[in-house]
Amino acid sequence: LQSTHARSPKQLRSRESFDRVIEAATDLLAKHGIDGLTLAEVSRRSKVSIGSIYCRVESKNDLLRVVQARVLVRMEHEFSAMVNRIRRRRLPLRELVPTLVRELAQFLRRHVAHLNAFIALGARDAVVRTVGRKAHAQTALDFRLLLLERHSEFVHPDHEHAASTCFTVVYGALARYLGLGVTTEGGAGEGDWKQLIEDLGLMALAFLALDLSGMAGAPGASG
Amino acid sequence: LQSTHARSPKQLRSRESFDRVIEAATDLLAKHGIDGLTLAEVSRRSKVSIGSIYCRVESKNDLLRVVQARVLVRMEHEFSAMVNRIRRRRLPLRELVPTLVRELAQFLRRHVAHLNAFIALGARDAVVRTVGRKAHAQTALDFRLLLLERHSEFVHPDHEHAASTCFTVVYGALARYLGLGVTTEGGAGEGDWKQLIEDLGLMALAFLALDLSGMAGAPGASG
Amino acid sequence: LQSTHARSPKQLRSRESFDRVIEAATDLLAKHGIDGLTLAEVSRRSKVSIGSIYCRVESKNDLLRVVQARVLVRMEHEFSAMVNRIRRRRLPLRELVPTLVRELAQFLRRHVAHLNAFIALGARDAVVRTVGRKAHAQTALDFRLLLLERHSEFVHPDHEHAASTCFTVVYGALARYLGLGVTTEGGAGEGDWKQLIEDLGLMALAFLALDLSGMAGAPGASG
């Protein structure tokens, strides 16, 4: 069993070192944001010298990209697993939508710190921006595909579009709300948060499953 | 030595100087973001010495708070005026909601640069965070009150809550969408943006004016 | 007398500070070469903070360019003065040439440390290279013009060219010799140095004032 690994104790240690670096950077990013992350602090926390960090990454930006990639992969797995857990329950649309919204809400709340950091990073680094958008698109796809499995229950004529809009609106409202500060469980506004989740479920469901054709907006003078 | 009047022109000049400082900082914040704003550059643009700036504010953060306050006041006025313009048209709910959503969308797009900057600032400065939330609450109130003037057309049983939720959802979705990059007029995604506005209007209207009681969330096993 | 200056004691101090910076950098460059010059050391020696240095120059390279400019100006004045001192003596060519060579030799020896530093700098910085070449061309011109005042005594048919070649050869041989280490007065090789100066004078004089037409190089097989 061990003989296969015996050859690379150095590689193992090296790998562990770098993992500590990423972990430290990930932690700092979540706890103190972009400005709280300095290479000196990462080096101190991870007990890895600055030079060693530079053996693995090309620059601070590069390190942050690695952090982003790892966190997003973990998040994607988590989200996929969550979506599949719901999928297996074969819920009817009227139960599926609120459930999905609730799970998305909890998912976002868990990762709000990193997501905010990545958005701030993205303002400076095009790679982070692109990767972030791709991950977002992937999440949107998972969400949409699950909804579309119940498309027979849709009333909205354009199934793809309706599902897509639901994600955009729900994700946006949740992310915005979290960004405004309801980030700690049990904190103030916990009631509002639960209420928002419920309302978003209702709203999304209405958008998908009710006949809104009679509500079509007025000619709209001011625009 | 000199009459009390003598002080006035000096105070006036001083006031004008400081206005130029705020203006320069406001411009820089919108154009280059938080990291593009240095006191040296603000001093250069406003033709006011760094020392003089420090006579009026305690720190760079303090200056940014002042900028935030002024910008938010201006935005609040603008938003109020917009809301009142719509109010005077006495639109029925089915026209009011999409109109209001459309106007809010345009309003947010105009100010997206500053709003993003304030959010980034808020991540570092609790005062900015608090003030930002208060302004947001004020905007929410204006929005809500206008909707409530048509409460007789609501079907949702809890009028206050329904109106509030509409704002939260619409604002969140719009802000998120803008923050992700649809910031330049006529750019890619302009179609999506218009579609989002329309959908949000529809969704909000449905939430307010349709009977969703039959859609009440499922037993909700997961979560 | 002092009233005129009284207005700018700050500017004076500031000027003095920067002079100390340049002086420190100039010293370090001469004594320890390019690698011995760090901004930290310049700051330490000049008692001027690093930040203050950066108020005056854009970068370390920029500082070195300023140093080069100042040193070259001083050298140019010195060289011009020397050339004119000789000019006034109205020497015949056979005295003029060895005198000029001797003075150029002493001039170069005085400044060999800086000249070497500037050459090394020029390998990295195109501006330094260009400025250095211009100063060299100026020196060459002064040298040439003085020689040409005795062109009636030339035998070489192409006066301009002959004078120019004399400078190139004399300067090159002297600079090379100095670069190889005869930099401290009274050191080893002092005899050789004096001999070289004498020989260069002789050689240059021969080139200008003897009929070399009979010596024209053979067809030259290898080349």
Added chain:
Amino acid sequence: LQSTHARSPKQLRSRESFDRVIEAATDLLAKHGIDGLTLAEVSRRSKVSIGSIYCRVESKNDLLRVVQARVLVRMEHEFSAMVNRIRRRRLPLRELVPTLVRELAQFLRRHVAHLNAFIALGARDAVVRTVGRKAHAQTALDFRLLLLERHSEFVHPDHEHAASTCFTVVYGALARYLGLGVTTEGGAGEGDWKQLIEDLGLMALAFLALDLSGMAGAPGASG
């Protein structure tokens, strides 16, 4: 354990490895100068680990000394061969001198990159400086001895000295000219370069073979 022969292939491999190291360092020195040479790059190019390099040399400076030694040996062989080739032609002085100058010029141009690097190195490392001087003296000796074979054609009374001076002057002028930038074949100044070679030949020849006694320096007032 193993026979004495067993060590040989290992030593051979080791020797080959180190040769690759020297070769890589030599290349880098010529192509990118002193600052472009890092041990990491030498290791990468030579496929020899940094640790192994440090088994053979004590420091980076030490490595560069080895490089210098090898390059100078090769140059010395090349120069000797060239001198001997000319020697066999048994040219009269008036052909020998320009030929020798021309060949020296081409020789220096071929090696200008390394020579410049060694000069820069010598500014930091006394050993490099000393070794460089010795090699230079050896080259001077070869040059001088060839000239002295035609001493019967000399007019200059001090044969040894005259030959030595010729080398000093010619070498200095050529090296200086090359150092100032005429390093690429066919580039600007190619004409000047050829002219310089011709003039140096003429000048050297005049110094050796003309009667300059009548030109003896003036009373030399300014010294």
Added chain:
DNA sequence: TATGAATGAGTATTCATTCAT
């Protein structure tokens, strides 16, 4: 009161050298 030159702590990055494997 206004000025802006001066400060210097703090940042990312490089690279010769070491040493556990």
Added chain:
DNA sequence: GATGAATGAATACTCATTCAT
């Protein structure tokens, strides 16, 4: 011996803040 990952001192440069004038 050979390896190359790890080290960390050193460097150029930035910018919020201060204070003598």
